[in-house]
Amino acid sequence: MSASEEKRDAETRRLGEGATLLPSPPLPVSLSPALRGSRLLRLLLVMLFVAVAIWPAIWPASAQGPFSNRLASDNVCTVCHSDKQVELQGSTHAREGIKCVDCHGGDPKAQTVAGAHTNNFRRSFDRKQIVELCATCHSDQAKMKPYGIPTDQFALYRTSVHGQKWMQGDTRVAVCSDCHGHHQVLAADDPKSPVFRENIPQTCGKCHGNAEMMGSYGLSSGIVDDYKQSVHGQALLERHNRQAPECTRCHGTHGAAPPGIGDVAKVCGQCHTKTLDSFRKSPHKTFMATGKQSECASCHSNHRIERASHQMWATSCTACHQSNTPEADRGNKIQALFLQTESELDKARASIEAAKRIPLDVSDYETRLSDARTYLVEARPVSHDFSVDDVEDLTRRARSIALQVESDVHQKMGVFRGRTIVLTLVLFYILISIGVVIGFRRRLEARRIDQGLSSTDLH
Amino acid sequence: MSTSHKVTGWLEERLNLTEIFSFFTTFGLSYGEIDLNKPLAEAGREAFSRKLPTYTRGPYILGVLTFLVFLFQGVTGLLLAFYYQPSPTAAYESTLLIIRDATFGWYIYQMHHWGSNMLIALLAVRLARFFLHGVYKKPRELFWVFGAILFLLAAHAALTGSLLPWDQRSYWSVTRGLEVIATLPFVGSVLSFLVGGYDLLSGTLLRFYVLHVIFIPLAMVFFFYLHFATVRKVGLSPLLGEKPAEPKPLYPDHLFQLVILSLILFGAILTLGTLFPVSFSAKADPFSSPSGIRPPWYLLPAYGLVELLPHTLAGVVLLLVMFGLVALPFIERGQYRQLKKRPLFAIAAGAFCVVILVLAFIGYRRGQ
Numbered sequence: 001m002s003a004s005e006e007k008r009d010a011e012t013r014r015l016g017e018g019a020t021l022l023p024s025p026p027l028p029v030s031l032s033p034a035l036r037g038s039r040l041l042r043l044l045l046v047m048l049f050v051a052v053a054i055w056p057a058i059w060p061a062s063a064q065g066p067f068s069n070r071l072a073s074d075n076v077c078t079v080c081h082s083d084k085q086v087e088l089q090g091s092t093h094a095r096e097g098i099k100c101v102d103c104h105g106g107d108p109k110a111q112t113v114a115g116a117h118t119n120n121f122r123r124s125f126d127r128k129q130i131v132e133l134c135a136t137c138h139s140d141q142a143k144m145k146p147y148g149i150p151t152d153q154f155a156l157y158r159t160s161v162h163g164q165k166w167m168q169g170d171t172r173v174a175v176c177s178d179c180h181g182h183h184q185v186l187a188a189d190d191p192k193s194p195v196f197r198e199n200i201p202q203t204c205g206k207c208h209g210n211a212e213m214m215g216s217y218g219l220s221s222g223i224v225d226d227y228k229q230s231v232h233g234q235a236l237l238e239r240h241n242r243q244a245p246e247c248t249r250c251h252g253t254h255g256a257a258p259p260g261i262g263d264v265a266k267v268c269g270q271c272h273t274k275t276l277d278s279f280r281k282s283p284h285k286t287f288m289a290t291g292k293q294s295e296c297a298s299c300h301s302n303h304r305i306e307r308a309s310h311q312m313w314a315t316s317c318t319a320c321h322q323s324n325t326p327e328a329d330r331g332n333k334i335q336a337l338f339l340q341t342e343s344e345l346d347k348a349r350a351s352i353e354a355a356k357r358i359p360l361d362v363s364d365y366e367t368r369l370s371d372a373r374t375y376l377v378e379a380r381p382v383s384h385d386f387s388v389d390d391v392e393d394l395t396r397r398a399r400s401i402a403l404q405v406e407s408d409v410h411q412k413m414g415v416f417r418g419r420t421i422v423l424t425l426v427l428f429y430i431l432i433s434i435g436v437v438i439g440f441r442r443r444l445e446a447r448r449i450d451q452g453l454s455s456t457d458l459h
Numbered sequence: 460m461s462t463s464h465k466v467t468g469w470l471e472e473r474l475n476l477t478e479i480f481s482f483f484t485t486f487g488l489s490y491g492e493i494d495l496n497k498p499l500a501e502a503g504r505e506a507f508s509r510k511l512p513t514y515t516r517g518p519y520i521l522g523v524l525t526f527l528v529f530l531f532q533g534v535t536g537l538l539l540a541f542y543y544q545p546s547p548t549a550a551y552e553s554t555l556l557i558i559r560d561a562t563f564g565w566y567i568y569q570m571h572h573w574g575s576n577m578l579i580a581l582l583a584v585r586l587a588r589f590f591l592h593g594v595y596k597k598p599r600e601l602f603w604v605f606g607a608i609l610f611l612l613a614a615h616a617a618l619t620g621s622l623l624p625w626d627q628r629s630y631w632s633v634t635r636g637l638e639v640i641a642t643l644p645f646v647g648s649v650l651s652f653l654v655g656g657y658d659l660l661s662g663t664l665l666r667f668y669v670l671h672v673i674f675i676p677l678a679m680v681f682f683f684y685l686h687f688a689t690v691r692k693v694g695l696s697p698l699l700g701e702k703p704a705e706p707k708p709l710y711p712d713h714l715f716q717l718v719i720l721s722l723i724l725f726g727a728i729l730t731l732g733t734l735f736p737v738s739f740s741a742k743a744d745p746f747s748s749p750s751g752i753r754p755p756w757y758l759l760p761a762y763g764l765v766e767l768l769p770h771t772l773a774g775v776v777l778l779l780v781m782f783g784l785v786a787l788p789f790i791e792r793g794q795y796r797q798l799k800k801r802p803l804f805a806i807a808a809g810a811f812c813v814v815i816l817v818l819a820f821i822g823y824r825r826g827q
Contacts, residue, residue: 359559359739423733427726430722430723434722434723437715437718437722438719441715
């Protein structure tokens with residue numbers, strides 16, 4: 001047995017059976033005799049010592065928070081749990097200096113395994129404890145203040161459907177770690193984070209797309225797929241438009257709950273403000289206030305919201321109203337106004353494109369057509385008050401500009417028609433010229449024959 | 460005495476007009492010597508009345524038309540150069556100025572475009588005619604050599620010219636064309652060095668402009684001159700199975716033919732330019748490659764070859780084809796001119812044409 005092994009056994013006996021020694025720290029590097037005692041070496045060592053001593057004073061800490069004054073040596077847990085260390089390493093918690101001990105307890109300076117696992121050590125947490133554990137810091141104003149993180153998340157969670165059930169002892173509902181992860185908690189603006197905007201549908205879908213789990217709550221598991229096919233889902237997931245709403249934008253994050261029937265318009269109206277303003281003036285508003293029908297979702301659906309088109313006027317109105325009623329007729333009139341305006345704008349656009357190919361300068365007409373399209377875009381939210389006059393007012397302006405643009409471009413394209421006329425005239429002139437040349441040549445030839453001269457004597 | 464005679468007489472007392480205008484003969488546009496001691500009118504009468512081979516008729520007309528189109532390109536190009544500015548910041552705007560605001564600018568722009576295509580097509584048809592009629596048999600090998608060199612020069616003139624509008628279509632079309640040229644071993648790297656790299660940068664536009672308006676036209680003038688010189692030395696190639704046509708004087712026979720030909724040619728180019736104008740897209744954007752861009756039509760077979768074979772191999776094949784094209788009279792050295800008496804080359808030429816068409820089709824499809 002080697003000396004080091006004997007020493008290790010003796011230590012084990014001293015500490016008692018079962019206690020396992022942590023690996024010994026590496027031995028200091030032995031210096032060669034030539035270097036040992038060298039003045040230069042001593043000087044270097046002194047400088048190194050001074051540098052280490054004043055380092056925190058001259059170099060700003062990478063993390064400025066309540067956990068930032070920790071030293072790496074305060075976390076010997078990683079000697080054995082290196083896999084967890086790897087998980088924790090890239091997390092936002094690790095960046096702020098949070099160590100294993102902050103959640104799991106224990107003694108991070110202990111020299112033995114048994115010693116490390118004392119001092120209120122908690123190996124793991126059940127789903128009930130996880131929420132409370134996170135709340136110990138995230139509800140603490142003093143700790144969260146430096147990061148600007150709100151401390152009402154736990155309170156909000158308790159108001160959510162998840163939180164309500166959690167308080168009733170249902171541990172299958174989502175808790176903090178289900179969305180944020182355990183050791184690898186990343187900031188919400190990190191694209192790798194499960195709560196990054198584009199990842200949220202997938203994160204919520206882990207449970208809400210699980211048919212078995214949702215079935216036990218009497219909920220549909222198809223809403224995530226519905227969302228992915230919706231105009232919002234396509235904007236976010238396919239075109240990466242982060243302005244498009246995901247689950248939390250309508251349902252909330254920590255206080256997640258489905259909006260009530262009467263609140264749907266308020267939720268949609270957070271983004272579709274103009275539409276909401278118009279809808280509040282509509283005859284539907286009074287009826288829907290009774291709570292018998294959902295405001296926006298009645299026509300546009302909730303999760304599978306399709307891109308609104310003018311065709312909807314023909315189908316949505318008759319879903320509730322008889323086809324021969326004034327209400328259905330109003331829908332048809334509004335649809336006709338939109339389709340007519342679209343058609344006029346398309347014709348004006350086609351004229352501009354044709355003029356561009358000539359090419360003519362059409363930048364002015366493009367600007368005017370853009371104005372016309374703005375009126376059409378403005379008419380779409382306005383149409384939610386179901387007033388034909390309001391829609392007519394805006395679409396008439398758009399049509400008027402489009403017709404004027406088309407007329408002006410058509411006039412300008414007269415240049416092109418002029419070119420065809422010029423071509424015809426020039427070709428006619430060429431034919432005449434050829435005729436004149438041939439005629440002149442024949443006259444010369446006739447004169448040659450008359451005079452009995454050879455062709456060389458003609459000039 | 461008419462005013463023109465008075466003016467001519469006054470000038471001839473002070474300088475030798477005949478000597479000045481003798482370049483027509485020197486350049487090869489007229490046969491025979493001109494006596495520099497005679498007055499211009501008399502020397503002109505001699506030159507006009509001298510009997511010339513029938514180069515304005517029959518298949519020989521291809522050569523005349525080629526030269527007329529070349530002159531036409533020179534004139535229209537000169538007019539365009541009055542307005543054009545060869546820099547990436549001004550090229551597009553100056554081209555727009557030409558086609559929108561300059562008087563007849565649009566017509567000249569369109570006719571210059573169609574003239575370049577016509578020049579290449581005429582030179583290609585002329586080479587085909589040379590092959591079918593065995594024109595390049597001894598002692599007329601140089602007819603083919605100069606014709607092939609003129610064809611290559613015309614293609615390069617068109618390629619360099621098509622970049623000048625600096626719009627998206629021209630920019631990306633030439634980029635595709637340069638991809639073909641870049642594959643040529645040695646020649647590709649030299650050309651790349653000359654134009655300032657394979658990427659079309661500001662220096663490239665200026666170099667293309669210089670090549671287009673100075674270097675290539677001068678080279679073409681030089682080879683036209685060499686061609687006229689060899690025609691004067693060895694004469695036109697007689698047609699197969701026909702007696703040589705009786706020579707006719709320059710005036711009135713040839714001159715009238717030339718006037719009528721020029722008018723028809725002008726009408727044809729104007730008609731093409733007006734009815735099928737070349738489109739003009741947005742300003743060139745090196746960071747936005749539009750779809751459906753392919754190289755100019757005369758580079759499509761080469762583009763197809765580059766797409767089909769590894770680049771190095773395609774470059775070697777292209778170079779060999781180009782050398783083979785120029786050196787054909789020294790490869791096919793048989794004495795017979797009739798196609799049926801040289802079946803091997805007839806079959807090879809037929810296969811070559813089929814391959815060219817197939818490669819052009821591949822290039823066209825790849826460009827979509």
